[in-house]
Amino acid sequence: MPELVFFSGTMDCGKSTLALQIEHNRSARGLQGLIFTRDDRAGEGKLSSRLGLVTDAVEVADDLDVYAYVVEHLSQGGRVDYLIADEAQFLAPEQIDQLARVVDELELDVFAFGITTDFRSKLFPGSQRLVELADRVEVLQVEALCWCGARATHNARTVNGAMVVEGAQVVVGDVNHLAHEVGYEVLCRRHHRRRMTSATAHAAALSPDVLPVGSA
Ligand SMILES: Nc1ncnc2c1ncn2[C@@H]1O[C@H](COP(=O)(O)OP(=O)(O)O)[C@@H](O)[C@H]1O
Ligand SMILES: Cc1cn([C@H]2C[C@H](O)[C@@H](COP(=O)(O)O)O2)c(=O)[nH]c1=O
Numbered sequence: 001m002p003e004l005v006f007f008s009g010t011m012d013c014g015k016s017t018l019a020l021q022i023e024h025n026r027s028a029r030g031l032q033g034l035i036f037t038r039d040d041r042a043g044e045g046k047l048s049s050r051l052g053l054v055t056d057a058v059e060v061a062d063d064l065d066v067y068a069y070v071v072e073h074l075s076q077g078g079r080v081d082y083l084i085a086d087e088a089q090f091l092a093p094e095q096i097d098q099l100a101r102v103v104d105e106l107e108l109d110v111f112a113f114g115i116t117t118d119f120r121s122k123l124f125p126g127s128q129r130l131v132e133l134a135d136r137v138e139v140l141q142v143e144a145l146c147w148c149g150a151r152a153t154h155n156a157r158t159v160n161g162a163m164v165v166e167g168a169q170v171v172v173g174d175v176n177h178l179a180h181e182v183g184y185e186v187l188c189r190r191h192h193r194r195r196m197t198s199a200t201a202h203a204a205a206l207s208p209d210v211l212p213v214g215s216a
């Protein structure tokens with residue numbers, strides 16, 4: 001039975017890597033997939049992983065009807081055995097409905113990958129629709145970790161190194177870019193709630209208030 005599967009997690013937990021592995025394993029067996037993405041850090045029409053792998057993909061513009069795109073591809077004699085959609089949080093809810101239609105009417109597997117919540121811990125509209133429609137929601141097995149060692153479950157945004165909770169929902173960026181104006185850091189819920197990033201935790205640890213008596 002074909003399925004719509006949502007592989008979800010925080011930033012930097014290996015979603016794009018898994019997307020590329022699924023693509024590799026299936027194409028190695030002669031299957032042909034269509035790969036979609038939106039606003040990947042590597043640029044338009046790219047699906048990239050931090051492990052250095054990258055592949056071409058169809059950039060999902062606001063007005064792209066994914067179902068119609070696949071039907072058109074098939075009607076022109078193209079072969080499609082499955083779909084991959086990375087950065088699926090950025091897709092509009094209607095485009096997620098189109099992915100579900102591909103599963104139900106064209107009987108193709110669709111593998112969607114994305115972060116569930118934004119820097120304010122609010123669902124992205126695309127992710128919300130995926131949670132509503134997916135046959136399965138899979139959490140990735142390799143845990144991203146908070147600076148404290150706990151499993152990271154939330155995404156924090158930093159601006160010039162300080163965690164922020166206001167701003168546009170979509171700002172393309174990366175983790176470990178604290179020197180950049182906008183960066184991201186994955187945190188456990190406890191430290192996301194306390195707005196405690198690795199930098200603020202480090203600064204607190206170095207504060208004179210907590211240094212041993214007599215230290216310089
Ligand atoms: N130098 C490295 N050596 C080994 N693994 C790495 C390295 N850099 C990144 N990774 C792995 O890649 C993961 C990020 O993969 P990626 O597919 O880009 O994540 P996502 O798409 O979820 O943001 C990290 O959590 C880590 O497991
Ligand atoms: C939390 C959050 C993230 N983003 C952006 C930042 C990245 O460009 C992508 C996530 O990519 P990844 O491959 O999963 O690391 O999403 C955003 O726009 N808004 C946010 O709140």
